[in-house]
Amino acid sequence: MNKPLRRIAIFCGLLVLTLLLRDNWLQYVKADSLKDDPKNRRVTIARYSTPRGDIIVDGDPITGSTKTSKSGLNDLEYKRTYKDGPMWAPVTGYASQAFGANQLESIEDGILTGTDDRLFFRNTLDMITGKQKQGGNVVTTLNAAAQKAAYDGLKKQGGKGAVAAIDPSTGKILALASYPSYDPSTFAGNSTSTDSKNWTALQKKNNPSDPMLNRALRETYPPGSTFKVVTAAAALENGLYTSADEATDSPLPYIMKGTTTELKNEGNIPCKNATLRIALRYSCNTVFGKIGSDLGNDKMLAEAKKFGFDSEQFTPVRSSASVFSDNMNSSQTALSSIGQFNTAATPLQMAMVASAVANNGKLMKPYMVDKLQSSNLDTISQTEPEELSQPLSAKNAQILQSMMETVVKEGTGTKAQISGVTVGGKTGTAQHGVENSENPYAWFISYAKLPDGSSPVAVATVIEDDNANRDDISGGGLAAPIAKSVMEAVINSKK
Amino acid sequence: MSSTTNTPTHHTSTIGAIGAPSRRNTELALLLFAVVIPVFAYANVGLAIDDKVPAGLLSYGLGLGLLAGVGHLAVRKFAPYADPLLLPLATLLNGLGLVVIWRLDQSKLLQSLPTYVAAAPRQLLYTALGIALFVVVLIFLKDHRVLQRYTYISMFGALVLLILPLVPGLGANIYGAKIWIRVPGLGSLQPGEFAKIALAVFFAGYLMVKRDALALASRRFMGLYLPRGRDLGPILVVWLMSILILVFETDLGTSLLFFGMFVIMLYVATERTSWIVFGLLMSAAGAVGVASFEPHVQQRVQAWLDPMKEYKLSQAGVAGHSEQSMQALWAFGSGGTLGTGLGQGHSDLIRFAANSDFILATFGEELGLAGIMAVLLIYGLIVERGVRTALAARDPFGKLLAVGLSGAFALQVFVVAGGVMGLIPLTGMTMPFVAYGGSSVLANWALIGILIRISDTARRPAPAPATNPDVEMTQVVRPS
Numbered sequence: 001m002n003k004p005l006r007r008i009a010i011f012c013g014l015l016v017l018t019l020l021l022r023d024n025w026l027q028y029v030k031a032d033s034l035k036d037d038p039k040n041r042r043v044t045i046a047r048y049s050t051p052r053g054d055i056i057v058d059g060d061p062i063t064g065s066t067k068t069s070k071s072g073l074n075d076l077e078y079k080r081t082y083k084d085g086p087m088w089a090p091v092t093g094y095a096s097q098a099f100g101a102n103q104l105e106s107i108e109d110g111i112l113t114g115t116d117d118r119l120f121f122r123n124t125l126d127m128i129t130g131k132q133k134q135g136g137n138v139v140t141t142l143n144a145a146a147q148k149a150a151y152d153g154l155k156k157q158g159g160k161g162a163v164a165a166i167d168p169s170t171g172k173i174l175a176l177a178s179y180p181s182y183d184p185s186t187f188a189g190n191s192t193s194t195d196s197k198n199w200t201a202l203q204k205k206n207n208p209s210d211p212m213l214n215r216a217l218r219e220t221y222p223p224g225s226t227f228k229v230v231t232a233a234a235a236l237e238n239g240l241y242t243s244a245d246e247a248t249d250s251p252l253p254y255i256m257k258g259t260t261t262e263l264k265n266e267g268n269i270p271c272k273n274a275t276l277r278i279a280l281r282y283s284c285n286t287v288f289g290k291i292g293s294d295l296g297n298d299k300m301l302a303e304a305k306k307f308g309f310d311s312e313q314f315t316p317v318r319s320s321a322s323v324f325s326d327n328m329n330s331s332q333t334a335l336s337s338i339g340q341f342n343t344a345a346t347p348l349q350m351a352m353v354a355s356a357v358a359n360n361g362k363l364m365k366p367y368m369v370d371k372l373q374s375s376n377l378d379t380i381s382q383t384e385p386e387e388l389s390q391p392l393s394a395k396n397a398q399i400l401q402s403m404m405e406t407v408v409k410e411g412t413g414t415k416a417q418i419s420g421v422t423v424g425g426k427t428g429t430a431q432h433g434v435e436n437s438e439n440p441y442a443w444f445i446s447y448a449k450l451p452d453g454s455s456p457v458a459v460a461t462v463i464e465d466d467n468a469n470r471d472d473i474s475g476g477g478l479a480a481p482i483a484k485s486v487m488e489a490v491i492n493s494k495k
Numbered sequence: 496m497s498s499t500t501n502t503p504t505h506h507t508s509t510i511g512a513i514g515a516p517s518r519r520n521t522e523l524a525l526l527l528f529a530v531v532i533p534v535f536a537y538a539n540v541g542l543a544i545d546d547k548v549p550a551g552l553l554s555y556g557l558g559l560g561l562l563a564g565v566g567h568l569a570v571r572k573f574a575p576y577a578d579p580l581l582l583p584l585a586t587l588l589n590g591l592g593l594v595v596i597w598r599l600d601q602s603k604l605l606q607s608l609p610t611y612v613a614a615a616p617r618q619l620l621y622t623a624l625g626i627a628l629f630v631v632v633l634i635f636l637k638d639h640r641v642l643q644r645y646t647y648i649s650m651f652g653a654l655v656l657l658i659l660p661l662v663p664g665l666g667a668n669i670y671g672a673k674i675w676i677r678v679p680g681l682g683s684l685q686p687g688e689f690a691k692i693a694l695a696v697f698f699a700g701y702l703m704v705k706r707d708a709l710a711l712a713s714r715r716f717m718g719l720y721l722p723r724g725r726d727l728g729p730i731l732v733v734w735l736m737s738i739l740i741l742v743f744e745t746d747l748g749t750s751l752l753f754f755g756m757f758v759i760m761l762y763v764a765t766e767r768t769s770w771i772v773f774g775l776l777m778s779a780a781g782a783v784g785v786a787s788f789e790p791h792v793q794q795r796v797q798a799w800l801d802p803m804k805e806y807k808l809s810q811a812g813v814a815g816h817s818e819q820s821m822q823a824l825w826a827f828g829s830g831g832t833l834g835t836g837l838g839q840g841h842s843d844l845i846r847f848a849a850n851s852d853f854i855l856a857t858f859g860e861e862l863g864l865a866g867i868m869a870v871l872l873i874y875g876l877i878v879e880r881g882v883r884t885a886l887a888a889r890d891p892f893g894k895l896l897a898v899g900l901s902g903a904f905a906l907q908v909f910v911v912a913g914g915v916m917g918l919i920p921l922t923g924m925t926m927p928f929v930a931y932g933g934s935s936v937l938a939n940w941a942l943i944g945i946l947i948r949i950s951d952t953a954r955r956p957a958p959a960p961a962t963n964p965d966v967e968m969t970q971v972v973r974p975s
Binding site (some may be wrong): 001201 | 669766793822827841864867868871874883895901905908916917
């Protein structure tokens with residue numbers, strides 16, 4: 001019986017060997033993917049086991065951490081807190097024990113919790129010296145005064161809306177506000193009685209105004225007349241017209257090519273063969289519609305793409321791609337060129353348009369994280385400004401600037417004037433809804449230019465106001481004052 | 496004379512090992528480690544959780560030391576030539592199991608469960624009872640061949656034990672598997688653990704008698720010796736019994752364990768590979784057949800194939816689904832190579848049965864790959880010492896019983912560890928010695944007792960030849 005016994009001994013050895021192999025597979029090969037699986041509760045426990053690093057604006061943290069009560073079954077030691085949560089929510093996103101994290105809180109989670117590989121040396125040192133692991137900080141490019149001006153302006157207005165402001169020369173995002181907003185503190189914990197209830201109440205299905213939507217980055221609106229800046233840039237860049245004051249070939253009334261439909265202007269304005277300056281000042285649909293139609297879909301699309309349309313931006317928080325369509329016929333291109341039909345843009349996108357014009361034609365990549373710091377404030381990584389494209393030449397940019405400055409000086413955007421500062425801008429009132437039945441969106445894009453020729457800020461503001469009187473909605477009336485206060489805030493903070 | 500034992504040709508047989516070292520002092524030295532290691536582990540848990548050495552350290556250390564000492568003295572007195580590794584290895588596993596059970600007792604999450612009881616004190620009591628049973632086995636089972644007389648009684652006993660959980664009012668359905676009985680005042684018992692030993696005794700006794708018939712009367716077909724139809728009877732009966740267990744008690748593990756043990760013993764008894772082939776075919780057919788209509792088994796297989804889906808279903812609140820498999824995998828993965836350290840993991844997330852069926856996951860998370868490998872190797876060592884005992888045994892009954900018990904032990908470790916680690920579908924069995932559970936601890940200490948008894952008999956020096964007057968008589972035969 002000894003021969004089969006030896007074989008059984010080998011068989012039993014193989015059973016144990018199989019288990020050993022399986023264990024090596026689990027605990028060595030697959031270990032990291034199991035350990036970092038977001039559904040693995042340990043990830044959440046680790047995230048809240050130490051005070052989370054902070055998100056910093058102008059040297060002050062806009063976030064914090066507080067010790068949670070360790071009573072009962074709560075296995076999460078710290079909870080996120082936010083200062084002026086609703087104002088900063090479009091920047092920070094949220095970090096909730098129960099509902100996970102998004103935006104900066106999620107993208108820079110490794111730094112904030114201190115698990116990022118770039119903190120490895122620091123962490124090892126802390127482990128040896130017996131110090132508690134600490135998260136690093138995320139230093140943003142935002143300007144607290146500008147953000148406050150933007151949020152307060154939207155709040156005072158009361159309707160839904162968003163503001164995006166950029167430093168044209170670097171692409172630094174200075175303000176990013178959305179209204180109505182939410183306070184991420186209200187659901188940062190994991191209590192079923194308060195946090196879950198607050199979270200549920202904020203969801204779109206329970207709250208039609210969708211406060212958790214980051215309108216500055218994630219909502220695309222028809223840009224209306226503000227898109228005429230892009231169309232004007234396309235006309236200049238493609239040599240259709242070479243100066244702001246040359247008469248255009250613009251019949252009135254204008255019947256769109258290939259149709260019998262007349263493209264109308266708002267009111268009785270002097271658009272017949274108007275110069276680009278006059279056309280932008282009065283916001284002539286006929287002139288810019290015809291420019292789009294004359295240039296054709298391809299050239300318009302190429303120019304729009306140079307301004308950033310049709311691609312997502314990673315700031316590093318992702319913004320939705322703005323839309324300028326392809327394969328349109330002549331009349332559709334005409335409508336698209338005045339910011340109607342399929343054309344849609346995020347507030348960030350329109351701020352990029354204004355910033356490219358202000359920065360003499362160079363479009364800088366928009367970003368909101370200036371640098372990442374370790375817990376002892378050593379810089380781990382620094383974002384360098386980066387040129388995204390050059391939608392128009394410096395010469396054409398200056399022509400466009402002079403046109404936009406006319407709009408603010410004596411056109412539809414007079415409410416954005418700031419004494420001692422040159423402001424260029426463009427209003428927009430975009431129609432939406434079936435047969436334009438719903439209230440239009442009020443747009444205003446602008447930039448400020450200091451006496452020394454530098455341009456510290458470009459802003460895009462959009463207001464969608466269901467309550468306002470339809471006639472009252474015009475970019476100049478609702479959106480321009482907010483843009484003005486944001487620009488003033490940036491200029492004052494520079495002094 | 497002792498030199499004969501050292502010649503290579505006799506290395507598997509200890510016949511004539513007069514004067515062979517009893518190895519009792521080796522056992523004592525190893526036992527010291529087997530007690531000290533869990534005591535350190537216990538202190539470690541206390542320091543990790545409360546930043547202080549646990550208050551019960553001294554009594555725990557003394558208790559485990561006392562139990563190990565009693566076991567050792569019993570072996571020294573009643574089985575002086577026994578294998579020196581079995582007792583220390585079992586003590587080490589039992590001690591580590593106690594530490595991890597105590598560690599899980601400290602979890603607030605587990606304390607909040609309605610099923611929570613402070614398990615460590617109970618397990619310590621079970622351990623004391625287990626070692627008492629071990630001593631009783633050594634004292635009263637002077638020679639394992641006595642068990643041969645109880646071949647059919649064992650069979651009857653095993654069947655009764657297996658049927659008990661199905662008796663209305665006595666059996667308890669715990670999370671799908673009906674392998675428990677509730678005894679008022681005593682708590683729950685898993686009779687299958689005891690049936691394992693009884694069945695091994697029955698198979699050993701039966702096969703010892705029938706092995707020649709089963710081995711020799713066969714036809715050769717395609718290189719395999721096919722048994723005669725009538726000899727197929729016993730294996731069919733055991734197969735049917737396993738299937739019935741699977742169907743009525745919905746326990747894949749026990750079913751696999753009994754059938755596997757029988758096939759191993761049948762193979763050893765007859766030396767016919769064909770039985771292995773038959774066994775594999777029959778168990779495959781049985782498992783597939785039952786799985787095709789038994790929803791509980793199907794669900795276990797689904798959970799094994801896609802633990803993440805099972806986890807999501809359980810999170811969505813779908814009845815009958817469990818997050819345990821996925822939680823166990825996360826625990827293993829989070830432990831990594833070296834583990835988090837005792838008391839610093841989160842294996843309590845497994846919740847129900849974290850300290851019994853799933854206790855290996857806590858070992859995995861807190862002691863890491865290194866710890867699990869060590870634990871598995873200890874199990875492997877126990878099994879191989881058992882098979883070594885079978886090799887050394889001088890009588891066929893002892894050989895069969897030793898290999899049956901060791902094989903069953905190996906299969907149980909494989910089925911439970913493989914289930915928890917996601918290698919095979921999960922079954923409702925517990926890891927011998929480390930898992931919380933009285934039946935398991937008691938039955939496995941009895942199993943170790945029997946192995947020690949067989950190994951003692953095997954290694955015991957042959958008695959000096961007695962002067963036999965008959966011998967002289969035959970030598971002085973003279974023609975008259």
